[in-house]
Each structure stands twice: as structure tokens, then as C-alpha cells.
Amino acid sequence: KVKWIFENVPGIRKRAENGEILFGTVDSWLIYKLTGNHSTEPSNASRTLLYNISTGDxxxxxxxxxxIPQAILPRIIPSSGNFGKTRKDLFGKEIPVTGVAGDQQAALFGQTCFENGSVKITYGTGCFTLMNTGKVPVFSKNKLLTTVAWDIGKGREYALEGSIFIAGAVIQWLRDELKIIDTAPLSEKLALSVKDTGGVYFVPAFVGLGAPYWDPDVRGTIVGLTRGTNRAHLVRAALESIAFQSKDLINAMEQDVNSGVETVKADGGASLNSFLMQFQADLLNKPVILPQIAETTALGAAYLAGLYTGYWENTDDVKRNWQARKKFSPSMKEGQRKKMLKMWTRAVETAEGFKPL
Structure with a gap:
């Protein structure tokens, strides 16, 4: 986009050379409006395709x-750092801005995933799984994104990230387009009204499949329909599809780091669906833990700010502040889990085999 602007907007390069033009991510724009400083931090900078995640510049x-002239880009400082103070005319006094991070990286920090191999999944319209990989970037062999997680003033830490395009959005589709449910929360009640999906598997590839498949040509597919299939079976299969896709991401991450995940922390709107969380724990065969404070992205930014100002002494102090609200423990038998995962793989293969000509 920046390259296009320089090539197509008359006079823009000259203005940039004169210091009249700045470019940055949303965080840098907000920081500039609040403080007058043109700054960002590594997790946001790493999404511009202009940042070297290995050198940190x-x-x-x-x-x-x-x-692209480097002069237009924001200064990069640690995620927990001094970004300046807000203008007095905005809030009546100057307020230090000391915590900044990208959306999912902030959620990872807000879930206190500070150790290598710790994982969080955010269940929203889409779904985002991040794993902390520590001080050394892990370059995925399974089509996952390598990103900077944060820098709290002690050097960059990294993460693997996988994105699912359609998660909670599949329930919205059932509600708004098929109109087989009135509200999203009703999906849990309907899913629990049947003992299983009746053999139905739902691959919600409405806009293709994200990680770890990265196939834009796949389309949404429902397999296993019979005369006895009803709306409860469809709703349950839709919810289960969210967990199946997240399981695929966890598998990819475990292969990339050659180590197993012990527990998964979950947040986001769809994490309020207890059926989904229990099924996720069953598929992963790992506990799924929900936080007391659901808004983990905001919490992560607050933790970063508090660390710099000294409100929290260190990350151990932050971990003591974090509290779990609920824990879902796996209860599915191994044979059933393996059978369902095999059927999900077949469903995905069916979807991949039926693409528009």
C-alpha cells in the first residue's frame, strides 16, 4: 500500500522527504494523536512486512x-515502555502511555502465557491460536505465522500464530441466513439436546480455509446428512467444527516445537459456550481454562503498562494477579476421540475435493 501511494500520488515522495508524511500501524496513529510521538512496538511492527523480526529493526x-524512506516509519520501543504522555487538553491532565501490543499478542500476555509452549485460543468471529516460543523465533513447517509476541524491555519474545477464518461466524450464519436458531446462546442448548451430530460433519470454509491449510478455494461443506438429521445436529456439528479447526492448529504447533501442550487458556465470546469448551478439552485431551477477566486483550495491555510503571514488579507478580474462572477437563474415551478426528480429516478432504471450476 505504501509503495502504491508513493508511485501514484503526485508530490507525496517530496512531502515525505520534507518530513510532512508519516506512516504506521493503528497503534502508532493512536499514540501520535494522544501524545504527539510517532512510535510503535515490535508486535505491531512485525505485521507491516517492513520489519525484521530477527534484528528487531x-x-x-x-x-x-x-x-520506502525509513524516515516516515515510527520509532520502535519495547511493548512495555515509555510512549509519552497524553496531551493535557484531552483528559485534563497528562497520562503516561506505557503498554502497547497487537491484539492477539496482548491477549497472550493477558492470559499470562509467559513460558515456552504456553498457549491461548481466542474464540471470536474467527479464531486465533498463539503459542509462546520464547526468545528464539520458530519458523513453522506447518504453515503457521512466526511473529514477535512482545518485548518487556528484556529483548524480544516470539510466538507461533494460527488463524481460523470462520469460528463464531458459523453460528451467526445459522442464525442470520438459515434462521434455525434465534440467538447464538441457544446453540449450546440445542447442541446438548442430542447425544451427538448423528454422523454430520461441518467444514465451515465459507471463505476458504485458514491455517494450517491455507486453501482459499475450498467452500463450506456439510457431510453425513441423513433423513434423520435435524437442526440440533447441524448446530452441534457447527460448534464442533470450531473445536476441530483449533485442534488442527494445536497439532501443527506441537509438531513445529516438537513438544506437547499441557493446557490451553481460552477467551473470546464463543468461550462462553460451555458445550464448545468441554468438546475442545475432549478433542485436545487437555484441560481448557477460562480466565476470570474475559477481556484479555485489554488486560494484557494493562499488564504491560503496569510492569513499566512498577505497579507490578515482574511477570511472576502478574501471574499471581491472574485468576481462572472455570476449568474444563477432558472426559472423552480415546477410541471415540480418534474416530471423530479421523472423520473430521475425511470431511476436510471431501471439502478440498469439491472446489469451484
């Missing part, structure tokens, strides 16, 4: 190739 080779 803007990539001079990429900038040269795209002919």
Missing part, C-alpha cells in the same frame, strides 16, 4: 527494494 533491504 526496520528492514533496510526491503525498504530499499520498495523505495
Amino acid at each position: 526496520w528492514d533496510s533491504e526491503i525498504l530499499k527494494e520498495l523505495k
Whole structure:
């Protein structure tokens, strides 16, 4: 986008050379409006394709190739750092801005996933799974994204990330398009009204499949329908599809780091669905833990800010502040789990085999 602007907007390069033009991510725009400082931090900078996640600075080779002057880019400081103070005319006094991070990275921090291999899943319209990989970036062999997680002033820490395009959105589709449920919370009651899906598997690839498949041409597919299939079976299969896709991501991450995940922390709107959380624990064969404070992205930003100002002494102090609200323990028999996972794989293969000509 920046390259296009420089090539297509008359006079923009000259203005950039004169210091009249700045470019950055949303966080840097907010920081600039609040404080007058043009700054960002590593987790946001790493999403620009202009940042070198290994060196921790803007990539001079990429900038040269795209002919983008580095002078327009924000200064990069730690995620827990001094971004300046808000203008007095905004809130009546100056307020320090000391915690900034990308959405999912902040949620990872808000879930206190500070150790190597710790994982959180955010269940929203889409679904985002992140694993802390520590001080060394792990470059995925399973089509996952390697990103900076944060820098709390002690050097960059990294994460693996996998994105699912359609998660809670599949329930919205059942509600708004098929109109077989009136409200999203009703999905849990309907799912529990039947003992299983009756052999139905739902691959909600409405806009293709995200990680770890990355296949934009796949389309939504429902398999296993019989004359006895009813709306409860469809709703249950839709909810189960969210957990199946998340299981695929966890598998990919475990392969990339050559180590198993012990527990998974969950947040986001769909995590309020207890049927989904229990089924997720059963599929993963691992406990799924929900936090006391559901807004983990905001909590993560607050933790980052508090660490810099000294409100929290260190990450151990932050972990003591974090509290679990509920824990879902796996209870599914191994044979049933393996059978369901095999059938899910077959359903995905069926969807991949039926693409538009």
C-alpha cells in the first residue's frame, strides 16, 4: 500500500522527504494523536512486512527494494515502555502511555502465557491460536505465522500464530441466513439436546480455509446428512467444527516445537459456550481454562503498562494477579476421540475435493 501511494500520488515522495508524511500501524496513529510521538512496538511492527523480526529493526533491504524512506516509519520501543504522555487538553491532565501490543499478542500476555509452549485460543468471529516460543523465533513447517509476541524491555519474545477464518461466524450464519436458531446462546442448548451430530460433519470454509491449510478455494461443506438429521445436529456439528479447526492448529504447533501442550487458556465470546469448551478439552485431551477477566486483550495491555510503571514488579507478580474462572477437563474415551478426528480429516478432504471450476 505504501509503495502504491508513493508511485501514484503526485508530490507525496517530496512531502515525505520534507518530513510532512508519516506512516504506521493503528497503534502508532493512536499514540501520535494522544501524545504527539510517532512510535510503535515490535508486535505491531512485525505485521507491516517492513520489519525484521530477527534484528528487531526496520528492514533496510526491503525498504530499499520498495523505495520506502525509513524516515516516515515510527520509532520502535519495547511493548512495555515509555510512549509519552497524553496531551493535557484531552483528559485534563497528562497520562503516561506505557503498554502497547497487537491484539492477539496482548491477549497472550493477558492470559499470562509467559513460558515456552504456553498457549491461548481466542474464540471470536474467527479464531486465533498463539503459542509462546520464547526468545528464539520458530519458523513453522506447518504453515503457521512466526511473529514477535512482545518485548518487556528484556529483548524480544516470539510466538507461533494460527488463524481460523470462520469460528463464531458459523453460528451467526445459522442464525442470520438459515434462521434455525434465534440467538447464538441457544446453540449450546440445542447442541446438548442430542447425544451427538448423528454422523454430520461441518467444514465451515465459507471463505476458504485458514491455517494450517491455507486453501482459499475450498467452500463450506456439510457431510453425513441423513433423513434423520435435524437442526440440533447441524448446530452441534457447527460448534464442533470450531473445536476441530483449533485442534488442527494445536497439532501443527506441537509438531513445529516438537513438544506437547499441557493446557490451553481460552477467551473470546464463543468461550462462553460451555458445550464448545468441554468438546475442545475432549478433542485436545487437555484441560481448557477460562480466565476470570474475559477481556484479555485489554488486560494484557494493562499488564504491560503496569510492569513499566512498577505497579507490578515482574511477570511472576502478574501471574499471581491472574485468576481462572472455570476449568474444563477432558472426559472423552480415546477410541471415540480418534474416530471423530479421523472423520473430521475425511470431511476436510471431501471439502478440498469439491472446489469451484
